Amino acid sequence: MTAAILCIGTELTRGELVDTNSAWLADALTTLGFEVAVLDCTDDEPERIRQALRRLCAAHETLICTGGLGPTTDDLTTECAAAVLGVPLERDPASLEAIRARMERFGRKMAPSNAKQADFPAGARILPNREGTAPGFAVRIDRALAFFMPGVPREMKSMFEAEVVPALRPLVAAELHQVRLKTFGMPESAVNDRLAGIEAEHGVVIGYRAHFPEIEVKLLARDRDLAKAEARARAAAAEVRARLGDVVYGEGDVTLPEVVGQLLVEQKLGLSVAESCTGGLLSELITARSGASAFFAGGIVSYSNDVKERLLGVDRELLVRHGAVSSEVARAMAEGARKALRTGVGAAITGVAGPTGGTTEKPVGLVHYAVATEHACFDRKLNFPAARQQIQMVSAFRALALIRDVLLGKAAPESP
């Protein structure tokens, strides 16, 4: 069972927008059990759209198409699908009324151009849009069951889950269960090497999804019996955890800051941070999802030495003797954050994020970070000569991983 994905839009072929729909759909279809063979994208030129539809529907069992369902004259997907099928367009009164009602709810009057969003190839099954104006539709073209959805990611994802998944699931004989493990701290190639043999041993398929600096490991099991699929995926996940150790920080949708937050809540500890070279990124990661107020007091971005001294109480002598980028200052910043913000745990990062400011002794990519508790202080060093953004991101993740290790009692007080 192979599937193809087709995105339509000149804004994509001109590079005005990065297409994230295709990767999302490819992941979802792969999980469902399809082999996704191609992700194609064409501009709004009708002859190219028709050619792509004919070619992809002749070669694959499923086609997922996004974009070109809007109200403007550039939006030609529906017309092209009807032309390929050799059927006329038919206006659907219920869809027209839904579009009109929706626009009225937002205080807008339906423009004549919106009416074409209620046109569909004769015989198509209409896919309601819960999140926006343009409905989608499903038709059979040649070999393929073809689904047409809007290009707006939120509308597309909601329609895919509600309308497309139920239609596709019966095409895949087996039930499936997937476990997703979130990892940080090991390159993808090393993770891949460590997991050698698990696929065959446990009857699962291992997939990866990279989202710098994290790697998600997906364990997918298929079986006629859902319970058996789940048992196999679970057993494989246990084996992955055994082989990767603390590199696996969680399962499913959880983030590393959430894992840290849960430990802090369990241990009734508050967290504060002091950041220099990461400039607020650590705080931002911690507060990226709601719920951080249960454990996060706040942070101090001490970009200047003056702020390190006055707000964090870092001794000027330490700054002069060891420099701002040193384990001594990282420790003093972590202690300082703990005290200034009155929390059980303080974390700090200081380093050279570059591209300028590096020296032979303290090159770009040198970062010191530390975690202080009531009882001890832990510091670590990172050497990661990379682009500024990557240095900042890896530093923030390393600090989070160190907080976790400290809370789990797994961190040695001295630098390893």
Added chain:
Amino acid sequence: MTAAILCIGTELTRGELVDTNSAWLADALTTLGFEVAVLDCTDDEPERIRQALRRLCAAHETLICTGGLGPTTDDLTTECAAAVLGVPLERDPASLEAIRARMERFGRKMAPSNAKQADFPAGARILPNREGTAPGFAVRIDRALAFFMPGVPREMKSMFEAEVVPALRPLVAAELHQVRLKTFGMPESAVNDRLAGIEAEHGVVIGYRAHFPEIEVKLLARDRDLAKAEARARAAAAEVRARLGDVVYGEGDVTLPEVVGQLLVEQKLGLSVAESCTGGLLSELITARSGASAFFAGGIVSYSNDVKERLLGVDRELLVRHGAVSSEVARAMAEGARKALRTGVGAAITGVAGPTGGTTEKPVGLVHYAVATEHACFDRKLNFPAARQQIQMVSAFRALALIRDVLLGKAAPESP
């Protein structure tokens, strides 16, 4: 002159990685003067790679292909190109030596599998890789001048600029000049409406590139005479600035924080920030590029009210009477940051980023922000019911835009 882009890699068709190369290449090719018709992506299946190469090279004048040049058995792009051409692979001794030398420089021994990265279709022009191991190559296939490059973005971009652009430029008859204007504060459709008529009037092509919450407006002029192209693009840019006003904050690669930073440096003022619902994002945007230390002292992420009181000196009575999300508290936070960090300017953001925590009176998306100077304090309100990340991003950009307006003397002290 139409161009096609082809990405090769099962990691892409499985959705394990979002393809950002295609959008970057599409933008670059469009700027050069090509009409990019399709962006295709295929998995590592050799028959599908060959089919895609044949189809795209029959239909377009240029093909840019990325991926599949690595050392593993999955990397089959070179073999497929040779098969389509009907020529053998030939090993290039100079490339082999360069690969060996590069790996030695990084303290690694060349594996036998790396040797295949020095194989090229007979007759191909080899494209050196300044940033990595795998060289690329250029060949003519059918109608198309075809370029094959590695999939690693850094390597691909460097090779494209150094090797592909000089080869493509002669294919486009005209010289070109492009002006890129960065805008914030107006939706793309509204920008588009405001700029109606400029293309015809000034003989330019207007393009957009969306990077939430910003819109880049590109003005591209082509002419046999480069000076004329530049004059037309410049005149169009002046007209765009006149029509959009302060929505245009800069030109070229500049960021809004950099524009703010430049004004601060010129006026010899330091900046400090206090953040609640943005949780460090404003600081992070300011420090995303190096050079911020010239004007940025640091910030306080006051996630808890306790931190707002103690570190920023916000009166408890204000918090009780008006709540943490109020213009009064935003102003007190901005003043507090200025004083605590001893800077000329202080900026603050407090709001409900959601998805939880909203009330009828203070719904998700309500944000108050303020900018304090030695002489005055300015506050503004935002109502932006959206996803958490979007609320945070728009709030941070709004605060930056307000700092700019204050420094330019364009902000009225009272909320408009």
